[in-house]
Amino acid sequence: MAKIISGKEVSAKVREQVKTECDELKSKGINPGLAVIIVGDDPASRVYVNNKKKACADVGFVSEEYALPAETTQEQLLALVEELNNKPDINGILCQLPLPGHLDETAVINAISPLKDVDAFHPSNVGKIMIGDYDFLPCTPAGVMEMIHNEGIEVNGKNCVVIGRSNIVGKPMAMLLLHENGTVTICHSRTKNLKEICARADILVAAVGKPKFVTADMVKEGAVVLDVGINRDENGKLCGDVDFESVEPKASYITPVPGGVGPMTIAMLMKNTLKAAKIQNGII
Ligand code: BQF
Numbered sequence: 001m002a003k004i005i006s007g008k009e010v011s012a013k014v015r016e017q018v019k020t021e022c023d024e025l026k027s028k029g030i031n032p033g034l035a036v037i038i039v040g041d042d043p044a045s046r047v048y049v050n051n052k053k054k055a056c057a058d059v060g061f062v063s064e065e066y067a068l069p070a071e072t073t074q075e076q077l078l079a080l081v082e083e084l085n086n087k088p089d090i091n092g093i094l095c096q097l098p099l100p101g102h103l104d105e106t107a108v109i110n111a112i113s114p115l116k117d118v119d120a121f122h123p124s125n126v127g128k129i130m131i132g133d134y135d136f137l138p139c140t141p142a143g144v145m146e147m148i149h150n151e152g153i154e155v156n157g158k159n160c161v162v163i164g165r166s167n168i169v170g171k172p173m174a175m176l177l178l179h180e181n182g183t184v185t186i187c188h189s190r191t192k193n194l195k196e197i198c199a200r201a202d203i204l205v206a207a208v209g210k211p212k213f214v215t216a217d218m219v220k221e222g223a224v225v226l227d228v229g230i231n232r233d234e235n236g237k238l239c240g241d242v243d244f245e246s247v248e249p250k251a252s253y254i255t256p257v258p259g260g261v262g263p264m265t266i267a268m269l270m271k272n273t274l275k276a277a278k279i280q281n282g283i284i
Contacts, residue, residue, distance in 0.1 A: 002225070002251035003151070007143070007260040010150050011267035015059055018270045022060040025277060032277035033062040034092040034118065034269075035084045039077065040070035040100045049096050055266045061273060064090065070100050077103060078111050085113040091280050092118035092273040097168075115280060118272040121168065129172055132179050135279060136272045141173040143264025144205060144226050145180075151253060153203070153224055155180035161198050163187045163214070163241070164207030169228055173205055194218075206241035216246040224253045228261050 022032055034056050038049045049065065056063035066080055077095075084093045093116045099105050109117075114124040120136040128134040137145075148155065160182035164170035174184045182203065187194050198204055198218040204225050206214045211231035219225060229241030240257030248254050255261055278284045 002248050002254040004248075005147050005151060005253055005255045005260065007147065007255060007263040010147055011143075011263035013150070014146060014264070014267040015055065015270055018267070018274050019059040021274055025274075025281075025283075026060065028281075030277060030281050030283075031062055031089065032060075032092075032273055033064065033090045034094070034273045035064045035066060035087075035090045037066045037068065037077070037080060037084075037093070037095040039068045039072050039096075039103065042098070045096045045098075051266050052094075052269060055270055056273075059270050059274075061270070062089070072100075072103070074103055074107065077108060081108060081111045085111075085116060090116065091277040092116055092269075094119045094269070116276055118269060118276055120172075120272070126167070126172075129175055135275060137176070137268070138168060138172045139265045139268040139272065140169050140207075140228060140261060141176050142268040142271070143261055144173060144228065145176050146264055146268065147226065147255065147261070148203070148224070153253065155182045155203065158182050158202040159200055160184045160203040160205070161187060161201035162205045162207065163194070163198065164205075164209070164228070166207065169207040173207065173228075177203070177205075208241045210241060211239050212241070212243035214242040214247060216243070216250055219247050219250050221250055222252045223250070225251045225255070226261065227255050227257050229257060230262060 036049050036052055053063045084090050093112050095108050109121045114122045117125050120138040125136055160177040162170050162174045165186050165188045174186050178184045187197055195218045199220050201223055204223050207228040211233050227240035227242040231239050233239040238258050
């Protein structure tokens with residue numbers, strides 16, 4: 001029987017902390033502001049952007065949404081980013097991904113000022129994470145670490161397995177676990193003996209993007225299982241990368257979907273935006 005780590009609860013705690021600090025900034029005349037760019041009308045992106053705007057309102061940030069039509073050109077998008085880079089009342093900028101196919105995501109990420117890059121996708125921020133001397137952490141891996149810390153789970157010396165090698169989740173996740181002295185293995189679509197490698201993990205992070213990919217036979221008795229997946233199952237129901245029903249009895253800790261890592265991602269975005277406001281105002 002696993003302890004189910006509630007991302008709802010842990011994220012509420014983080015947001016409460018951010019709100020308190022936001023109030024302090026406001027008393028000094030500083031109003032943290034986040035700009036969210038969304039291009040086109042992908043329904044999942046719309047939900048995510050709404051979640052971010054709501055979280056901003058909850059903690060007391062100003063949020064500005066820039067909803068651009070799907071036909072927006074690269075030049076128009078880059079011009080908006082440049083305008084926001086130069087807007088003093090905007091501390092954080094994020095461009096909701098994925099972008100429509102004709103737009104160059106890398107070019108957009110590179111155009112965002114690293115000081116306002118609250119997703120931590122800019123190569124300068126990615127590089128800082130690699131070294132371990134960073135201002136911003138990517139929100140999803142940071143959210144997973146926050147859950148681990150909140151439970152008092154020790155990473156030092158543990159076998160950590162991350163399934164998935166994306167720049168947004170898998171790679172930075174592995175780096176954060178490494179910084180805490182985990183022995184880290186990254187698995188991906190070409191990995192041989194994936195099941196065996198996963199079954200050796202003390203801490204298993206699933207960021208595959210396939211519904212119920214991680215089954216009980218891939219999980220060691222007493223493992224900590226963190227599910228980053230947001231998928232729809234055969235009935236259209238939201239589900240993770242982990243087959244929760246079968247894995248839960250074997251795990252010591254497990255995160256649910258929904259209500260697990262997802263809400264943490266949003267909370268960590270708030271934390272990054274607060275930090276951006278502090279840095280830009282010379283407070284840290
Ligand atoms: C929950 C995201 C894939 C690709 C781009 C709460 C979110 C999701 C789930 C959310 C995600 C996933 C976000 C829950 C933001 C997480 O209750 O389980 C919140 O809003 N997320 C994103 O911005 O871009 C993505 C997943």
